[in-house]
Amino acid sequence: MQSPGLLITISAMPSHLDLNSRSVQDYLKALYKLQQQDAPVSTNVLAERLQVAPASATAMMKKLAEAGLVEHIPYQGCRLTDSGRQQALKMVRRHRIIEQFLQQVLHYGLDEVDEEAEVLEHAVSDKLIERMWQVLGQPSHDPHGSPIPDHQGRFPEQSARPLCSFSPDQPLRIVRLKERSPAQLRYLHQLGIEPGAVVRLVDKAPFNGPIILHTPNGQHPIAWELAEAILAEPDTP
Amino acid sequence: MQSPGLLITISAMPSHLDLNSRSVQDYLKALYKLQQQDAPVSTNVLAERLQVAPASATAMMKKLAEAGLVEHIPYQGCRLTDSGRQQALKMVRRHRIIEQFLQQVLHYGLDEVDEEAEVLEHAVSDKLIERMWQVLGQPSHDPHGSPIPDHQGRFPEQSARPLCSFSPDQPLRIVRLKERSPAQLRYLHQLGIEPGAVVRLVDKAPFNGPIILHTPNGQHPIAWELAEAILAEPDTP
DNA sequence: ATTAAAATTTAGTCCAGTCTAAAAATTAGT
DNA sequence: ACTAATTTTTAGACTGGACTAAATTTTAAT
Structure with a gap:
């Protein structure tokens, strides 16, 4: 039912890629x-x-x-390459603006924004992204505290350091939660650990053991590894 | 370089379709x-x-x-089929909620909303659509005045009729502009013809000729065919 | 220095959704 | 009613992006 036939594949290599897929x-x-x-x-x-x-x-x-x-x-x-990085940074910008928009305007929780933004970042026009950014008041950070790169791919200044790098007793302001899962974000939220919250490092166990953190709603042990992903800066400025 | 080989295609028909593509x-x-x-x-x-x-x-x-x-x-x-129509109406609902959102929240013009919504309607989650609808105050119509079907695919009541079906001199409120191109929408906007605008039919040429319309910013002839796509109702209620 | 394990690449398929060209069915024109 | 034009369907091919299985290269372990 199917004449086999001779297949001659020329296979010219160009294969032009859709840059925007x-x-x-x-x-x-x-x-x-x-x-x-x-x-x-x-x-x-x-x-x-x-x-x-x-x-x-x-x-x-x-x-x-x-x-x-x-x-x-x-x-x-x-x-x-530089050009690839530029392209990637454009996506990071889109993603973070969308996250900020979802939180500010549509009242999404910190643990919900990423999933939705992951899809929307590919669908939204440049125009819409810039409108969101304007409506939001040209924010420099997303709801996790991650910086939003500008059109040239430049980031705003970042002086924050991981929680585990501070010494005890200093009052610290949480600045950013890096790349955590929705479940972890919900957990941190429940502990009162969110961008903007003011906390105090109570103790650090040796050998990269857990750290004890005093937060607005109690005192909590935090795994070293998790504390690395929480950026903070000294409170007061 | 290529052993031809015998190809036996069983070709069992099922081919399950991705409903959401x-x-x-x-x-x-x-x-x-x-x-x-x-x-x-x-x-x-x-x-x-x-x-x-x-x-x-x-x-x-x-x-x-x-x-x-x-x-x-x-x-x-x-x-x-009924199931296909249900599916289609879900997309219509999404499209119109997105259009309303783009106009109300992101200050898009009437001539810009459709293109963006056309893409977004496929990317946005059910949750996001419902959040938009809540933030907008559960609107029943989109910015063109087109009705937004509910979750069961039911439309709100529609008493409006095409502009060309009214007789002269009655004051009319524009209710809806049906399926026009961005260029036509810009033209109508410029003439002061938009959902909500109050106008008066001055004259109707015979044989489906142009109609003369008095609008907030002047007196304008409108082609019969275009007037069919402009829905209005008597002003006052 | 060999050999075993792990990482990477090649070769060959598959699938959805499109296309063109050719065949078949329908509609229209006299 | 029959031919011509039009519409629709079939047949076959292509593309992007994935997959599995097999081959190859690199790394690690003795």
């Missing part, structure tokens, strides 16, 4: 988040992060490399 | 808009509306029919 944007954003200083990001880590098979990540890296968005060293990993 | 939703919405009373919608008209090849529309109709969303009579056309 959802998955391209997701790969770039993931690379941006995974890339510490200039160590290349491993294919497996990237694939894991995006919940795709490693082979899929490899395929996409080849396309992104061809488009000049990443530098791909086979078997070593890959890093963003 | 963007294109499925677009097809259903288009069918809903094109379907006058119960005349089936022609494949070509549908394809034209969605800017795809007729063959693509046929292919999609087969899938939608299999999923029970439309009834497809080959070579005759196709019409929505």
Whole structure:
């Protein structure tokens, strides 16, 4: 029922990539988040992060490399080029403005904003993003306290440090909660740990053990690892 | 370099359709808009509306029919089933709530809301739609004056009639502008014709000729065809 | 220095949704 | 009523982005 026929594939390589496809944007954003200083990001880590098979990540890296968005060293990993980073920062800006909008205007909780923003960031026009930003009063941070890059990809000044880096007894203002899951965010909220809250470090167990934190609603032990993701600055300024 | 090999396609028909894909939703919405009373919608008209090849529309109709969303009579056309219509009305609700939100909260113009809503309606969660609707005060109409169906797909009462169906001299309130292009909407805006505006029919040329309309900012001739798309009701109630 | 394990890439499929070209059915024109 | 024009459907191919299985390279362990 099917004449087999001879298949001659010319396979001319160009394959022009849609710069604005959802998955391209997701790969770039993931690379941006995974890339510490200039160590290349491993294919497996990237694939894991995006919940795709490693082979899929490899395929996409080849396309992104061809488009000049990443530098791909086979078997070593890959890093963003300037142009790729620029593109990624644009997505970070969109994401954070949307999160701020969802919280301020639509009364979303801190634990709800990310999921919705993850989808919307790909759907919203540049115009709409800028309108949101205006309506919000040109905010410089999102509801987690993460900075919103400007159009050139520059971030506002950041003097905050991880909670676990302070010494006890100083009053501290929580500035930012980095990349935590909705469940963790709900937990922290319940403990009174949110951007803007003023707390006091009561004690630090040795060997990176838990720290004891005095918050507006009680005294709570916090795992070292979690405390690394909570940025604060001395209260008063 | 390529062993041809024997290809035996079993081709079991099920092919389960993603009910929530963007294109499925677009097809259903288009069918809903094109379907006058119960005349089936022609494949070509549908394809034209969605800017795809007729063959693509046929292919999609087969899938939608299999999923029970439309009834497809080959070579005759196709019409929505109750379940398909329900689905389409859900999209209409989303679209109109988004339009209202864009106008009220983000200060979009009447001529700008549709394009943005067209994309957003596929990206926004049910939760976000309902939040928007709450923040807006549970509106029953969008900025064009088109009614917003409720969760059961029911529309609010509609007593308005086309402008051209009234007789001269009665004061009328514009209630709705149906399905016009951005350019037409800008033109009407400039003439002072917008939902809520109070106008007076000055004269109607015979044989469906232009009508003369007195608006807040002058006296203007309007083509019959355009006047059919402008719904109004007697002013005062 | 080998070998085993882990990471990465290649090769080949699949799927949704589109397309074009050709075949079939319907509608219209005389 | 029959041919011509139009509409619709079939057949077959392509693209982006995913997958699995197998091959290859790198890293780690003896």
